[in-house]
Amino acid sequence: MKTSYLTRIREQNPLIHNITNLVSANFSANGLLAIGASPMMADCSLEVAELAQVSQALVLNLGVTSPESIEAMLRAGKAANAMNVPVVLDPIAAGVTQHRIHIIQQLLTEIQMSAIRGNAGEMAYLAGVAWQSKGVDAGSGSANLADIVKKVAQKYNCVAILSGEHDFLADPTGKVWRLSNGTPLFPKVTASGCLLSAVVGAFLAVAEKENALTACVEACATYAVAGELAAQDLLPTQYGSFMIRFLDALAAISPEDVLARRVLVEDKGN
Amino acid sequence: MKTSYLTRIREQNPLIHNITNLVSANFSANGLLAIGASPMMADCSLEVAELAQVSQALVLNLGVTSPESIEAMLRAGKAANAMNVPVVLDPIAAGVTQHRIHIIQQLLTEIQMSAIRGNAGEMAYLAGVAWQSKGVDAGSGSANLADIVKKVAQKYNCVAILSGEHDFLADPTGKVWRLSNGTPLFPKVTASGCLLSAVVGAFLAVAEKENALTACVEACATYAVAGELAAQDLLPTQYGSFMIRFLDALAAISPEDVLARRVLVEDKGN
């Protein structure tokens, strides 16, 4: 990884347009500032198309599912597609309700995503693989998770990112990376997945289209290693302190920190 | 208190569905994670009935009062009632506007609550007792507060919880508990009342219906003692630090901590 996309983010401060939910909005904006990007959280359908066109990436978060928000996502997504602005989808709770089944199909039909990032249950739903959508646990077999992420990447012709104890990343060529960094404190902070999706947007904003998978791998590695650094001196119950120190760590982390700690292997599947 | 509901929450990770406002959403979700529950903050009326049915408790927070949100609360509440899922109401600013007078009446008519938790002014409004709704202060007489909470419990046939310097809890049988724990830092953190309502939901999620009052007492005691522990080494002006340490304390607190510190007496009224 000769080019550090992290360094580019800090040099270029890309504007990342997020349409997200009331739980993640503040934390995602602060996390984007910490990584070096410029967050914009506008969600009014009357102006999102204009805003998407001046942004360097668009992040759509299905933690909000009102008809107005979905309309805003559709307009922003189409505008972003027209301008070749990368679009990231966070398919929160995909498949859990009839309404979500409907809207995710609509979004994936009408917008070409650059990356989709979700947990195992969400990605399994998108892959069409049976999965327990509650109590999702990456421990049920890495081979299967690699398979899921590969299927999502091929089905939707984009980078697919499955986050959990291990992260799995694939692109439509079938190449799969497995990243084994992070901390058990991540799932103890609400919207930590949402923020990762936003950070993926920041990395895609500064990457060439053909390097999308590499940029996403660096995004996930930077995020996970920052989590490890933030957790270093904390008790496993210091959820609140971790949330704050993680923002500090995102702002302080260097490309060298990431390279020194990341545990990344190509996953050859079955 | 032989059974610790706190331990059950951590074992069962109940899914707590919250329909809440933009101020409290993030803090409530993080607090629910800290106590050991699994938060879900979905508020779209098109899917809340489905979500309420897969949840172990539903928490309705009147910090949001838009017609869409109230419609979502009504649908979710009726679905929860049909499935015997406990419903908690946080009647924020009840009675303060004509709109709130109308919607709270509608919610209380159409949904059977398991618990209602508010401050003295809100509970006095529900009890039909005259009260200064601004600048509410529990210092104006404990006998009256016990009376208010008893009235609310009997009028709405549920557990009633009045939070303040002292907490008063009653059920429809007329039994009233007074809990004297906490810290002056609580009212200095926005949405600390909202989070308490959500935590009450988590305790009700793991309790038998006939033990609802006991579970609510444990919820309030756990919350108040965690606040005391979080405040221990802080200056009275460290509002921000308290917010973070309180999340740490909620995650770290044990049933033994609660039993060792709680100051709980049965209130015999006048």
Next chain:
Amino acid sequence: MKTSYLTRIREQNPLIHNITNLVSANFSANGLLAIGASPMMADCSLEVAELAQVSQALVLNLGVTSPESIEAMLRAGKAANAMNVPVVLDPIAAGVTQHRIHIIQQLLTEIQMSAIRGNAGEMAYLAGVAWQSKGVDAGSGSANLADIVKKVAQKYNCVAILSGEHDFLADPTGKVWRLSNGTPLFPKVTASGCLLSAVVGAFLAVAEKENALTACVEACATYAVAGELAAQDLLPTQYGSFMIRFLDALAAISPEDVLARRVLVEDKGN
């Protein structure tokens, strides 16, 4: 500055009604509590007029631009005007989209503001001065910034506040103050500008109308000095820690702290 408005806020706990966005709501409420005010974040158009009338100040934040929110702002603003309740406008991203051009014109036509607080790009837009609305930087000339703020104050007949590395404040008489306090950590915390607007509301809530400029200067000085104190022992990358310590500092700061550190001069313009 013989009278400390900060002291008055802590004595009177004015109720500050905010109509704001999902990014800033929690942080603004916590910051208002820290300064000693009482926050109310209600945004439903069906009740905002009633609420504005019982409040001591109203703060309108254009981080939210939905038709429902704008309707709520119009109703609340007119009710506040009718009751002589001061109104503060935070014109976030003014002029950036057609929608924002339209709504800001409507708000400024139908509501008399007491103060408008924005960054250089936003204030330049309101002044009708050409400016790069992205990547705004106060370094491009203090004379020009003083000119911008004076124009806004005269055009809208209110106090105008331009925040940045230096803050510039003017009233319609043409008097301009330049305040040179603060920390580079402010722009690293999302909604730190939104919170400043809310704090300006708290200071106006306790000030006589004829002292509005003085109260706004004290608001900005208190805010900036609290930021300096919070940043004192932090690394420049501790964005998360700064956010929390800043809340602590707002709660701890005294009028003497502000007087001892503030760097305030009258700006004579060109």
